[in-house]
Amino acid sequence: MRRKTTAPEDELDIIEIPAIADMTSARPEEQIPDSVIRRLPRYFRCLRELLNRDVMKISSSELSELTGVSASQLRQDLKYFGGLGQRGYGYNVKRLYSGISERLGVGKKYTAVIIGAGNLGRALSNSRLFEQRGVWVKGVFDVSDKVIGGVLGENTVKNVSELKDFCRGANIDIAVLCIPSADQTDLIKLIDGTGVKGVWNFSPCEIDENKIGIPVVNLCTADSLMYLTYEISSKQEK
Amino acid sequence: MRRKTTAPEDELDIIEIPAIADMTSARPEEQIPDSVIRRLPRYFRCLRELLNRDVMKISSSELSELTGVSASQLRQDLKYFGGLGQRGYGYNVKRLYSGISERLGVGKKYTAVIIGAGNLGRALSNSRLFEQRGVWVKGVFDVSDKVIGGVLGENTVKNVSELKDFCRGANIDIAVLCIPSADQTDLIKLIDGTGVKGVWNFSPCEIDENKIGIPVVNLCTADSLMYLTYEISSKQEK
DNA sequence: TAGATTGTTAATCGATTAACAATC
DNA sequence: TAGATTGTTAATCGATTAACAATC
Numbered sequence: 001m002r003r004k005t006t007a008p009e010d011e012l013d014i015i016e017i018p019a020i021a022d023m024t025s026a027r028p029e030e031q032i033p034d035s036v037i038r039r040l041p042r043y044f045r046c047l048r049e050l051l052n053r054d055v056m057k058i059s060s061s062e063l064s065e066l067t068g069v070s071a072s073q074l075r076q077d078l079k080y081f082g083g084l085g086q087r088g089y090g091y092n093v094k095r096l097y098s099g100i101s102e103r104l105g106v107g108k109k110y111t112a113v114i115i116g117a118g119n120l121g122r123a124l125s126n127s128r129l130f131e132q133r134g135v136w137v138k139g140v141f142d143v144s145d146k147v148i149g150g151v152l153g154e155n156t157v158k159n160v161s162e163l164k165d166f167c168r169g170a171n172i173d174i175a176v177l178c179i180p181s182a183d184q185t186d187l188i189k190l191i192d193g194t195g196v197k198g199v200w201n202f203s204p205c206e207i208d209e210n211k212i213g214i215p216v217v218n219l220c221t222a223d224s225l226m227y228l229t230y231e232i233s234s235k236q237e238k
Numbered sequence: 239m240r241r242k243t244t245a246p247e248d249e250l251d252i253i254e255i256p257a258i259a260d261m262t263s264a265r266p267e268e269q270i271p272d273s274v275i276r277r278l279p280r281y282f283r284c285l286r287e288l289l290n291r292d293v294m295k296i297s298s299s300e301l302s303e304l305t306g307v308s309a310s311q312l313r314q315d316l317k318y319f320g321g322l323g324q325r326g327y328g329y330n331v332k333r334l335y336s337g338i339s340e341r342l343g344v345g346k347k348y349t350a351v352i353i354g355a356g357n358l359g360r361a362l363s364n365s366r367l368f369e370q371r372g373v374w375v376k377g378v379f380d381v382s383d384k385v386i387g388g389v390l391g392e393n394t395v396k397n398v399s400e401l402k403d404f405c406r407g408a409n410i411d412i413a414v415l416c417i418p419s420a421d422q423t424d425l426i427k428l429i430d431g432t433g434v435k436g437v438w439n440f441s442p443c444e445i446d447e448n449k450i451g452i453p454v455v456n457l458c459t460a461d462s463l464m465y466l467t468y469e470i471s472s473k474q475e476k
Numbered sequence: 477t478a479g480a481t482t483g484t485t486a487a488t489c490g491a492t493t494a495a496c497a498a499t500c
Numbered sequence: 501t502a503g504a505t506t507g508t509t510a511a512t513c514g515a516t517t518a519a520c521a522a523t524c
Contacts, residue, residue: 035515037468041461042444049421059481068446072517075482087482088524104464105471123361128418133463173470180366183287198470200463206280208306215469217462223279224455225371225438226342230275231453232411232436233343273491297505310493313506325506326500 032080032103039077040104042067047097059090110135112200113167115190116178117142117150117157120202124176125152138170160190167194177201188212270318270341277315278342280305285335297328348373350438351405353428354416355380355388355395358440362414363390376408377401398428405432415439426450 046066050058060078064071078084078091081099085091101107112135114121121140124130130137140152141160150157158166166172175196177187180203187207191199198215201207206218284305288296298316302309316322316329319337323329339345350373352359359378362368368375378390379398388395396404404410413434415425418441425445429437436453439445444456 033514038465040468041458041464044464045442045461061481068444070517071481072519073515075484076516079483083483085482086524087522088480090481104468108467108471110467110470119361119364123357126357129460129463133460133467135463135467174466197474198466200466204283206306215466215473217466217469219457219459219462220279221457222367222371223283224457225367225373226279226282227276228412228436228438228453228455229346229348229371229373230278230342231455232348233346235453236435271490299505308493309505310495311491313508314492317507321507323506324500325498326504328505 036077036080039067039069040100042069043077044097044100044104044106047093047100050093051097055093057090058093058096060085063091106134108134110173111170112137112174112176113139113141113163113172113196114176114178115141115160115163116180116203117144117147117152118178118180121176121178122152124178125155135174137176138172139166141166163190164193167196171195173197175199177203177207179203181205184208184211274315274318277305277307278338280307281315282335282338282342282344285331285338288331289335293331295328296331296334298323301329344372346372348411349408350375350412350414351377351379351401351410351434352414352416353379353398353401354418354441355382355385355390356416356418359414359416360390362416363393373412375414376410377404379404401428402431405434409433411435413437415441415445417441419443422446422449 043063046063050066060071060074063069063074067074069077075085078096081096081103084096084099110133112130114125114137117125117140121142125137125140137153137155140155140157141163142148142157143160147157148159167175172194173196175191175194175198177190177199179187179190182190182203182205184205184207187201187203187205188211191207191212196214199207199212199217201216201218202221204220204222206220207216209216281301284301288304298309298312301307301312305312307315313323316334319334319341322334322337348371350368352363352375355363355378359380363375363378375391375393378393378395379401380386380395381398385395386397405413410432411434413429413432413436415428415437417425417428420428420441420443422443422445425439425441425443426449429445429450434452437445437450437455439454439456440459442458442460444458445454447454
């Protein structure tokens with residue numbers, strides 16, 4: 001790694017994206033496999049960190065060490081962004097960062113609602129997570145009279161009965177589901193008619209993307225914990 | 239699906255596991271691939287739900303519909319549990335549930351500490367997630383004087399300087415990391431010397447299992463959100 | 477030039493799907 | 501028996517790794 005001699009900037013969460021002229025032309029025609037896309041946010045975070053430390057260039061083996069992705073796989077992945085590297089030299093961090101940012105759509109703006117104002121819903125609505133990713137939480141909804149009317153940051157918790165009208169009216173992109181228990185049918189009913197374009201689902205029940213027709217990311221934390229305890233106990237036995 | 243005619247029981251989160259005699263002998267010798275293990279909690283949840291509804295048997299195609307996993311893959315996965323199915327008939331829900339529960343170690347007990355008492359740390363320590371998976375949260379730690387001393391459920395937030403001694407003394411199994419920003423080195427330093435056997439990492443920085451030598455589950459929610467927004471915008475373009 | 481490191485091809489590995497004989 | 505559905509094998513698909521020629 002090579003650094004500029006200037007002092008490192010403050011760590012910014014979103015680094016200003018260089019002007020278009022500065023960007024390497026990614027190839028928007030080419031379809032990037034899902035497995036690669038899933039690794040991009042990791043590269044993005046890592047490159048941002050390098051930029052913050054004024055690291056100018058990096059080799060695939062150095063980036064491998066930092067990201068935990070093999071050098072060979074890294075080179076395969078970065079191929080999709082055109083010739084961002086130089087043989088015998090490495091990759092230009094800034095150009096790589098720009099290419100990946102552009103592809104990931106960093107800087108685009110989205111709107112969201114959080115459905116379920118329990119522990120997790122409240123934590124998410126208080127976190128900076130959304131603003132850091134360009135997502136504006138415009139509403140929080142719940143079924144329980146105990147929490148409806150409560151204030152969460154800039155939002156007042158609304159009755160879930162108002163959900164569909166609100167989403168349609170405010171043109172909401174993302175539904176964040178934080179409902180502690182429900183079956184898939186219930187969740188789909190909830191989303192149906194809201195016009196949202198994607199679902200971030202923390203509920204302990206997967207939503208099948210094919211059944212709802214829009215992108216869904218299921219993030220069942222209970223399953224993740226179960227996997228961990230399994231790994232721990234199976235490692236103990238050895 | 240076939241149901242018993244008795245009224246469904248109340249939904250229990252952990253269903254009593256049938257006695258050993260009732261269990262199909264899983265084959266503990268056989269190594270189950272990671273990809274299969276990761277699907278087991280989903281089957282577990284689904285089968286528990288079926289048991290609660292007194293469904294006695296189910297075919298791979300029915301279970302496929304419920305879980306979103308293909309019937310062919312289901313049969314491949316269930317192979318690892320020995321002959322739990324009957325040709326021409328289907329699977330006995332109870333035996334399947336028992337076999338999977340046993341393999342996943344449902345019923346085993348673990349201890350944990352939560353490190354970071356911010357939004358997420360507090361939400362997790364208030365949630366029923368841990369007790370539902372047999373995990374007892376015995377301590378919550380933070381660096382900030384603002385939260386140290388505060389009460390969270392049955393825990394008082396302690397100074398992170400006490401972490402190692404506490405973990406060693408209380409024989410803690412799992413460290414739950416909810417630190418908003420840190421690099422891998424910091425996180426590893428934090429864990430090192432605690433003697434924990436696994437890490438559930440919500441921090442926006444992966445920990446490489448190989449670097450720390452114990453199982454780690456990295457769950458970077460920011461990356462997950464980024465993947466979703468990518469999917470949404472790439473679907474729009476079509 | 478010599479050394480380094482990419483871009484790319486080929487080999488390997490593993491996971492998923494398809495198909496069907498076995499058998500309840 | 502006839503129909504249904506598993507268990508299992510083979511085919512396919514995709515992802516990862518290895519290797520090295522190209523070239524900075």
